[in-house]
Amino acid sequence: MALQSLDILRRSATTTPPPGVRKGVEVAKLIDVSACIGCKACQVACSEWNDIRAEVGSCVGVYDNPTDLSAQAWTVMRFAEHEEKDRLEWLIRKDGCMHCADPGCLKSCPSPGAIIQYANGIVDFHQENCIGCGYCVTGCPFNVPRISKEDSKAYKCSLCSDRVAVGQEPACVKTCPTGAIQFGSKEDMKDYAAERVADLKRRGYDQAGLYDPQGVGGTHVMYVLHHADRPELYSGLPANPSISPLVSLWKGFAKPLATLALAGVALGSLFHYVTKGPNEVSKEIEDEIEAEDKEETK
């Protein structure tokens, strides 16, 4: 049998069920922000494993480097300085695709098979089917996908779907020296997070908690935050992310409605013609004009 995936949950721009007889365990990556030291080993591991190199930039006065996600940088550390009870807190968040259970990118994508959601929860871009329209960027509630300036294809973290498929953890998880990035079944990760949250609460972070936003059906990349009540502190992590109502209208309701309406107009026209008949120039008027012409030639 050919090498192929039989564990596909959803496929972009596809209205029939994708091959999905194989049901895997739902996986998740847990990023414990409270245990991150900002070493960027995860960025390097990502770059190494996926064999992509972001352009060397210049120092902009903060640790962020590269300063943003790009087609060659699928994960970046975002450093935020926050003062809490007269203490400086360095909130370092590893940004990248959240692998939403309800992915706005996949919902928006017009190209069949350019975005795949596996049964294990990974949302993967298949660039060979990508047409470069950028609708995934429009649909994403986390501002993650980036269109390459060179090939106009969309790129983002794949959660190392190639490694996970053969039973390995993502490259960033493998390399993290402090254990701030964990990987396993979503259930296990939630249990582990609960322990971390309890520990943080004991240490005075009353609002510590797990970031697994339900507005997008939960995510397969989750954060343990010291201030789970204020996720915006972490370089603008959205408090209640969800697919924009504009995107839902555009790619939900409007699609079948407009298609039916257009079919209705086309068929309505046809049946109008066959029931009412064509609107011909009347014989009377033609005769009138002919008579007038005869009158003039006399």
Place this chain on the structure above:
Amino acid sequence: MIRDPKDLKRYNASERANHWVVGISFILLALSGLAFFHPAFFPLTQLFGGPVWARILHPYIGVLMALAFLVIFLRFSHLNRITAADKAWLAKAKNMVDGNDHDMPEQGKYNGGQKVMFWALAMCMLLMALSGVAIWRAWFGFDITLVRLGAVVHAAAGAVMIALIMVHVYAAIWVKGTIRAMWYGTVTRAWARQHHRGWYRQMTGK
């Protein structure tokens, strides 16, 4: 083809060419646009050399259509001012659709329905052009909320425009003797007297 020299000139060659530039670009835009709108239409991208080419070409064809439409708009907007006679015609439009056009109010070069079509298409064209720029990522990068709004407006105005053009095309097929006005520019006097009596008087002095 020999035609009656007494036929009435409705459109000159430049107006006809202008119309068909808009028409051809509209057809190409509708086919490629539908492909991006609903997966059922995605195979239409093959007409453009594949989906990536369809994505690349669509906005440029859109610019062509918007410019050609603007010229049509400037040429014909003064003929499409809606008058009391047009409102009276529109009030009786149902009779016309039912196939009984004997007691419709006298109309000039364009009837009320055509004028409503003109303004509706102009409004759609404006929305399509503005929202199209908002979502054209090859050249522009607007704020995400504006891009999302642009995507909704582009899809909605596009669907309305396709429906309006279907009606426009059907009306031309339904009312016999109409299409030739856009092929070689003339209509018969009988056609004009039946459908646009005011314009017929103006042209013939009768």
